[in-house]
Amino acid sequence: MLNDFQQFFPVFSNAVMPVLAGLVFFAMALYVHRIGPLRTLIAGELTYQGAFWGFLFMGIYLASRPIQILFPHPWPVIVNNVREFCMIGIFGPAVFLAVLSFVFGHDAVSRRTVWAVGALGVLLAAAFVTVNTLVIGGSEPLFQVGRFTAHDGLWFKNPDLARRAWMPVLFVIRVVDPILLVLAAGVAAVWRGTHYPADKKALYDNMPAKLVMMGAACASFSLSMLSVGLLFAFAKIPNQWWIYYAGALLAGILETLSLALPMKKHVQVSEHQ
8 A cells, every 4th residue: 555655646746736736727817817807997907917827827837747757858957947937937926916906906006016026037037947957967767657757857966066056046036936926915915805994895895805815825825835945945855846736726726716706795697686
């Protein structure tokens, strides 16, 4: 039984779990695309545009994990660089701007802020890809299913210590974007939900619950990713990405519940009711 679990878990954590989480984010992007035109007048265009692109590229990031491990070096670093650019350059900034627009109103997020956050994301993504290419150090077998052998990079096992010394740069970039960006947006959402103005609550009585669930989704995403880095920093346990995929899956479920919840408990579906 234990041997079967040890053989199954790498497949589940590196292929099944990220694909499931990716499908949730793809479904969210599709849902936002459908409801965006109906709610834009209330929440603003930036909210739903940011959510759509953020969810879409996060889905790409998650669901493409199995592609990263299909072939040996240099394919893991090539695919990983594309995935990381999607997450750092697009997902983090897009979700941050979408949540802030939803929390404070689209008029509170200026065009200059949008450009500044977007430029920061692209700059950090480019820096991550550059350093990532330097430190990955080849590939190693990850698990084997029949005749197929999965491979992944040697980030923490690079025999070149000078290159491995750059690993903290990757950690710092991840902490800034997307961890702190998304976490800050989540804190703002929870704060707004727990301090929602009474006059607005009389019109949109579900908004506090929507905001708190949105904040919980952001926290689940950020803290699960942070925990993976802290496990290595303090316990020297590398590559426990299954924790992050589980956190992303939970975040997707919470965000789906938040999006599906109408802004008013009793929505009038017909003028004759």
